[in-house]
Amino acid sequence: MEVPGRTQDSPPKDSAGRSLSGERTIFCQPCSSDGDTIGAIGYCQNCNEYLCAVCLKVHRKQAVSRNHIILDGDNMPKVTIPAVTPNACSDICTKHVNEIVKYFCMSHDAVGCGDCMIIDHKSCKIDRIQDISTEYFNGTEHQNILKKVKQFVKDMDEIKGELQASEGNTRQAYTQAIKDVKAFKKEIIDYLNKAESEMLEMINERKKKNEMMIQELQQAESRIRRNIKEIQTKLQLQVNQANELFVEAKQVKAKLNDFEENLNSLKKDTSIDVYEFQRSSHMEQMVKSCRPLGDIVDQTEQEVEHVVSKYDHLVSSKEVTDHTGLDRKSISEMDAYFDCEINIKTQDDSSDCFIASCALICPSQIIIIDENNKCLKLVEVNIKKVSKYKVKNIPTGVAVVNPNLVSVTFPGERKIQFFTITTSNKIIESDMIIVSTGCKKIAIYEDKIIGITSTSVEIMSMSGQLIKSISNPNMVWLMDIAVVPSSQMFYVSNGSLGYKAVFKFDFDGNLIATYQDKDLVDVRGLEVTRDGIVLVCNWASSGSIRMITPDCKMIKELLKGDRHVSYPYCVTFCNETNKLFVVNSHYNLDKKFRNVLKVFQLK
Structure with a gap:
């Protein structure tokens, strides 16, 4: 009667697995991996594995191993064979399923069966895998x-x-x-x-x-x-x-x-x-636009200013990506076409308008400063309606703090007055701050006010406290200022007294770049677009709007010789609609250019 785990003629063993005759019993390796200790009766040279009676029977029936060389009885090795031995090959060829992989071609670093070598490698030096495999073990490639x-x-x-x-x-x-x-x-x-x-x-x-x-x-x-x-x-x-x-x-x-x-x-x-x-035109336009609440952007997305920091990259690409993630044409590729004009003179104005400054509040609203009539005017672009707020002293500059708040400079009184714009588009006086110098024009950047006198730039807190004053020998008659979005950089225009130029500074007062042009007659209004492109007014009878790069190199000249432009004094731009707004101002200006806001479409 057979005892499980022991071959029929196996000698009796002690508790350590040694036979009482002095020889150590070798167990079936597949069964040992499952935790069973069954004595082996055979050894597969191809698999380098000891097998019990059950495993050996299965091994001889399986297609993949039925041709393996089996040693049994006294032919079976008495000690465990090392892991790597020059045994016979057993892997089936992927191309010829009835053949075993036995050969290696060094020239092509490929293995295959006899058919592979005859067909594809008959001119190559061929080695038997069994002859070279032991040298491969622990070699460099291995x-x-x-x-x-x-x-x-x-x-x-x-x-x-x-x-x-x-x-x-x-x-x-x-x-x-x-x-x-x-x-x-x-x-x-x-x-x-x-x-x-x-x-x-x-x-x-x-x-x-x-x-x-x-x-x-x-x-x-x-x-x-x-x-x-x-x-x-x-x-x-x-x-x-x-x-x-x-x-x-x-x-x-x-x-x-x-x-x-x-x-x-x-x-x-x-x-x-x-x-x-009466509905607010701004709110109505916002509802009709069906714009989403916002955008889903990657946190690793770089700021636009960094993306367009090099002009070659800016103009070589026909398309740029805006904040909505959609491809759109860069304004450097566009030209300006006349759209319409809006009459900005009201019935109770005592004289013709002299617009010293303007700023875009939203796509449908622009705030303008009328020096001659001592007032602020809110222009509703879509319906061409003008609301007026009369002030006692002469205003010169305006900047948008947020869609409901604007700041206006009164250099004669050395003050900056804030005005609230209500939901019904009424202008109401708000806070006022006294400043140390009579700022002509201003810009708002985060929690700072950047104002200009004739010869200096004054960086102040929102309470009017002076933080830094910036001057330069070439700044002798500053006319306007524009801050670069999302960057501590700003531009100032210098005109009238010989040195017509646009200067770019950082907030530490370092001069970054300068724009000059022999054909630049005089310099007035400034605007910086979301793409980082600068728009500057060439103040002349047949004036134009110069388009320059962030590093102050000329891109193109817009509206040169246009019959709607003469002495362009201030400019603003809508990044959402690509509309350009220009106001002509000069004391001797032809009547057909007075009292109107010119609207151009860039496309």
Whole structure:
């Protein structure tokens, strides 16, 4: 009777697995990997493995191993064979499924069966794998492969760690993005609720005022009616009494004149003003545009200013990517075409306009400074409507703090006045700060005010405290200033007194670049687009708008010889619509150029 785990003629063993005859029993290796200790009765030279009776039977039946060389009985090795031995090949050829891979071609570094060598390598030097395999073990190539595999495992571990980190970052980014969207939505809803409350309050005040007026008029009407009834009754009672009638009539005559005046006044006052709600053109345009709440951008995305820092890169590319992630044409590739003009002179203006400065609030609104008429004017572009706010002193410069707040310079009083723009497009005075110098023009950058005098740039806090003053020997008559978006850089234009130029500085006062041109007659307004391109007014009778690169090199000249442009004094640009707004200003300007805002489309 056979005992499991021992061959029929195996000698008895002690507890350590040694036979009592002194020889050590060799166990089946496949079974040992499963934790079973069954004695081996055969050895496969191809697999370098000891097999028990069951495993040997399966080994001889499988197609992949039925041709392997099996040693059994006394032919079986008595000790474990080393891991690498010059045994027979057993791998099946991938091209010839009935053949075994036995040969190696050194010229092509390829292995194959006999058919492969005859067909593809008959002129090559061929070696038997069995003859050269032992030399390969632990050789240079073998070691290199082991190192590469080890490195691959290490790389995969790193990738796994990065993927796990990315998974965490993705969850965090998702949670934060959802939170930010909801927070922004809440801000918008809060703003709309506040705007609605303000508008309803105005409507309620108007209603209350009208109701009080109607009540007063009703009381007056009742009083006059009673008095007239009394007179009418007295006259009727005394119709047959001549003396009393005469006296009463004379007394009533004087009262009738008063009644007539009161009655005429009452008729006039009963005409109550009928009001209606007029939509904000800016809000209406925003709703119609169906713009998304924002964009989803990569945190590693570089700022536009850095992307276009080199002019060659800027103009060599036909397309650039805007903040929405969509490809669009660079404005350096565009030309300007006249769109329309907007009359900016109001009926109560005492003289022709002299527009000293202008700034874009949003695609549908522009704020302008009219020196001659001492006022601010809010231009609603789409409906060509102008709202005016009169001031006591002469304003010269304007900058947008946010869509509801602008700042205006009054150099004669050395002050900067802030003005609030309400949801109904009314201009209301807000805070005011006193500055140490009379700034002519200003720009706003984050929490700083950058103003210019004739010869210097003054960097101040929002409270007017001087942070730094920047001067340069060539700055003798500064005209305008423009700050580079998302960068502590700014441009100033210098004109009139010989050195016509545009200077680029950083906030430390370092001169970065200078733009000069022999054909530049004079320099006035400045604007920096989102692409980093600078627009500067060439102030001349047949003037133009110069387009220059961030490092102050000429790109092109817009509107040269255009019949709508003469002495262009200030310019602003809408990055959303690619509209260019130009105001011509000069004391001797032809009348057809006065009092209008010129609108051009870049395409």
